[in-house]
Amino acid sequence: MNVCISQPAKEPLLPPHGAALPAISARRRVLAVGLIGPGRVGSALLTQLRTAQPRLSGMGLDLKLCGVAASKRMWLDSDDPDLNARHDGAQTWRPADLHAFAEHVRGMDGRHALLIDCSANDHVAAHYAGWLASGVHVVTPNKLAGSGPLDRWQAIRNACLSGSRFRYEATVCAGLPVVQTLRDLLDTGDRLLAVDGMFSGTLAWLCNQYDGSRPFSALVHEAHALGYTEPDPRDDLSGRDVARKLVILAREAGWQLSLEDIDVQSLVPAALADLSLDDFMERMSELDAPMAAQLANARAHGGVLRHVASLDAHGKAKVSLCVLPAAHPFAHSRLTDNVVQFTTQRYHDNPMLVQGPGAGPEVTAAGIFSDLLRIADTLEFRP
Structure with a gap:
């Protein structure tokens, strides 16, 4: 249990949206x-x-x-x-x-x-x-x-x-209430069976945009120019940032996991991993053939490509590019949406979803x- 989570106050700090403000309180x-x-x-x-x-x-x-x-x-x-x-x-x-x-x-x-x-x-x-x-x-x-x-x-x-x-x-x-939602589920006695999510707004955008009409590297260059990626796009493409978020949720759920315990499948070929940023940007087209093969495989199975992080009830965690059926909730994400699905004892047949913009300073x-x-x-x- 996260002992740092506070109990709600007896008096709400703010009134409902649109309600008139009361007179300034003498107590501060x-x-x-x-x-x-x-x-x-x-x-x-x-x-x-x-x-x-x-x-x-x-x-x-x-x-x-x-x-x-x-x-x-x-x-x-x-x-x-x-x-x-x-x-x-x-x-x-x-x-x-x-x-x-x-x-x-x-x-x-x-x-x-x-x-x-x-x-x-x-x-x-x-x-x-x-x-x-x-x-x-x-x-x-x-x-x-x-x-x-x-x-x-x-x-x-x-x-x-x-x-x-x-x-x-x-x-x-x-800004999505993911940690608090998990905390509320556990504190009310529910049992976590699995967490699956699209935790990277950058990779969500790339998967949503990639339809084969443009090389994958061209989309990464565009995302970089738009400010969607980290200064070094490999920080996103490696999946390591997503793995950190999964570690945080795993620890919140009581699993003492570390980054080394996560099976992270990077989208960056080993030959490009240790290059300077300038050299990587020049050679990014080497991503195109592997990604085209991934897209062809997804279409052959009637599915879509999505970058997904998963944690099961035994603490096994993985971050990878997946082929998901077209009917899967993650297949309908938009733009830079993050989507997190909690499967619990209570929310078993119809898992709980938290979805919305997961990137941007605002x-x-x-x-x-x-x-x-x-x-x-x-x-x-x-x-």
Whole structure:
């Protein structure tokens, strides 16, 4: 059981969509926030938080941005009630120091403090256990904590026993409620029989677009130009990023799996795996013949190609390109959709599906924002 998942608050933080805002409450929830990684996702999150500020304040929640840390520099000059999305103006930047940054956000006044890690940095993930143990909540889309060394993952879980919350919904399918759905199924006594999913928006788009009319490599080049892929498309094509998401779900379900336990079948030929990025991009046409053969095989069997990750009831996990029947739910995915299917004791004959956009800074930021609100719901009011 994930001891870091908090219980819902007795009072909802926000009213139903469209409901009138009540008068500003005399009782306030105050949350000091520090953001690590002001890239595309981090900047989108700050914009969303700033836009929501009047609504949140009306419900008694005050968010105070205490600082932003990038890879080499940070600012932590003051609490910023306006959650300004621009950090290159009046702020005084200084060399990055994660320890000093966390201490500044935590403060000395017993405040509620939250660190949001929007980096993809293993060094940052290594600090989570210490932050949580010191009373700082952590929210992240960084997959390197949940899929990294098991002993570090266990240390993070143990640190939550102090009362701090660690939420990581956006590590699996951006803004889709996949981790929470699995947690709810297990916490209500259901038994997981299998998880199957399309966890890569990039590979979903490639499979949806690939019909043989254009070489597969041409589609990868297009996806790269559109910003759908990682800077190095092999990070997507290798399936390793998908494997990390499957590890996170497996551990959530109680399986102590690591990346090495996942059978990952890469789409990148061995001859291209260790090339420089420029050389790989020049030789990407070598992907075309194997993929054309895969497509011909799928059509010969009346099926479609989909990139699927699977976990069974015995903890066996696999990531591969599959031929699925045309009637399969995954065959009807659109664009960059992620689709996750939970087969459980209760949802056996008709498995539960979670489907929607699984890529992009806006939806990822929304998933982080949702986790922040879940933590805020647990905070005590103060005069």
